Amino acid sequence: MIAELGHFALVLAFAVALWQTVVPLVGAHRGHAAAMESARPAALAQFGLVGIAFAALTVAFVTSDFSVRLVYENSHTLKPMIYKISGVWGNHEGSMLLWVLILALFGAAAASFDHNMPPTLRARALAVQGAIGATFLAFILFTSNPFLRMESPPFDGRDLNPLLQDPGLALHPPFLYLGYVGLSMTFSFAVAALIEGRVDAAWARWVRPWTLAAWVFLTIGIALGSWWAYYELGWGGFWFWDPVENASFMPWLLAAALLHSAIVVEKREVLKSWTILLAILAFAFSLIGTFIVRSGVLTSVHSFASDPTRGVFILVILGVFVGGALTLFAARAGAMTARGVFSTVSRESALLLNNVLLAVAAFVVFIGTIWPLLAETWGRTLSVGPPFFEQAFTPFMVVLALALPIGAILPWKRGQIGRAVRVMMPAATFAGAVMVLVFAVSTGRSGLAVIGAGLGSWLIAGAVVELWFRANKGGVARLMRLPRADWGKAVAHGGLGVTFIGIALLTAWQTEDIRVAQVGQTFPVGRYEITLEAVDEVPGPNYISTTATMRVTQGGREVGTLRPEKRVYPVQAMPTTEAAMHNGIFRDVYLVIGDAQAGGGWAVRSYIKPFVNWIWAGAALMALGGLLSLSDRRIRVAAGAARAPATRRPKPVAAE
């Protein structure tokens, strides 16, 4: 009954989305206020209805209703509750439903904020959002219905892929989708602006919070996925340049570019058509990402739900929306006149350089990702993997990092390189000192460590110097009064530096030890001694575990006792490794237990991973920087803080 209710709500949501697409668009064209206004209740209703459908599916999973085929295929009564819930989106149909739910959420949010937006712009943006919603609802209803019943319900389910039974992976898809789909809002605004034939500073100010939010969510989603790979896949890799990882990385790069170009449109009214194009491309790459994951055309560890027919449907959606938007762009881009004038050395030029580097880096990742597919058309079966991406992608990031602190303090319109370099001298000195230090402690060949740590500390120190420069020697009090956008910028740029340091030092300095250890044996790894104390069979809720107890000491001093596991999930007959880690700021000790050996003893892998947590700490800082910017008063005012008197701050504020 509840499943049918969900199905029905989904059909209604489809109808509402069709209304939301057609009526406001016609209304905006004819100047009919009520028709335009109907976009808002429609967006809210669509969100409510998809929410009901999602809740119905969740109920089916939580109550283990195996008469629903999807629940039977992806759940099991013994599965812990959190994975029953995350199992809702741990499969194709459910994850598409989550996609549409988030799409509707963004539409509803745009409908409730932004009361100061011109009514035609809002009506058109919501109509485009409605069109995307209607298409994906049709996709779900016609090719991937999650509510299908089984004629004779089985006694128990087939369980969720054990690799997906993990807290990190429970949260990874929702965040990634919030990011992907958040870019749909920017896309809708871009298309609406093209229909209107007008892009101005106000438009950029409305678009920026959506881009910023999408970018923050993508950052968190990608970091969660990378962190999951690190602790779950059993050898501590954090990024594999896998097609599906690339699929999330390309929109991230383009969203980062868009974020910066929207600032230029807002402040200086130049780069308008480029910004519109970026907004279209960023969402196009989100759709490509969805296509890559859902179709499985590019073999990848992620394709747990691949199906070519669904891929074709998404490809058609991609063609219609992106093709349509680009056609509109070609027709209307000429109408976007730039206003500001600037010289070669200026913030505008610096942000343009940022955009070129980020966008080209995204295209490089794209070409590498689809190259195997292209090559197959002329009969060459090949692979493109990490060695290619590292050498093709890294140079762009090196130039970006070198230029960033200088560009960040250049003034608008006209600046002087010499002056900017003088301001940044303390940062350059600090980075130089770090490079000398890293060179001194590195043994042998370690150019990577020296360069990566140097660039990272240049970025961090650059962010600090910039804050101090903006406070204009006004001391801490002045520093605290800086706009949150300034803090957000510094924190995000510093976070990028932290990630640089983490990646470089981990890659250059990690140590690995693979050996057969007898129970009771102690062996040295790096500066640590590790003792295999015991190996036991331990039953889990829906798996059987082989748990090792290993003591880690450093020079006789206790560091900790770690319990790496090897699990077998009988329902899916699949083994997983659960590495055990002792986390630290400067290193992780990472232990993995392998198989019992014929001659006695166990295969044991031990890794010392220096600075590995800096990778995700940097990502967290980038996300935090985005959130700080998002909470800046200028954006809050623009994004509709003036909604109702109740939401106003009690203190009187200057009219703006």
Added chain:
Amino acid sequence: MRGLLRRALLVLALIAAGPVLAVQPDEILADPALEARAREISRVLRCPICQGETIDDSNAGISRDLRLYVRERLVEGDSNAEVIDAVTARYGEFVLFEPRATGSNLILYLAAPAMGLAGLGLAFAYIRSRRRMPEAEPAPPLSKEEQARLDRIMAGD
């Protein structure tokens, strides 16, 4: 011949042992320099039957065979390139994670620098055009409705 026999025995042992996990302790060569080279090679070779894993990371039996084969060839004195060529000759270009920069693949390798230069060139041309351009005429005045909306907003409504 002895090598072949040993490999056959290993394959048998593998089938009996079931799935194994990446590089096993018994595979490691005694000579650390050779072992380091073996790891270097196995990090650029793709497991022929897995989804995007190197033979270094892969759990599949065939990856273990390949790891052992790589080590055997190194012990016999082959260079890294010779070993990689030998594996490629048997399994095709598919196992190379770093595609060969020959034929159509040149496009792949030249794409990054070409796009980078093109992007910078376009950006520079744009900047030059902005620099020369006179300041655009002021924005068109607000329409009556826009003025009314602005007044409402300024009044804090």
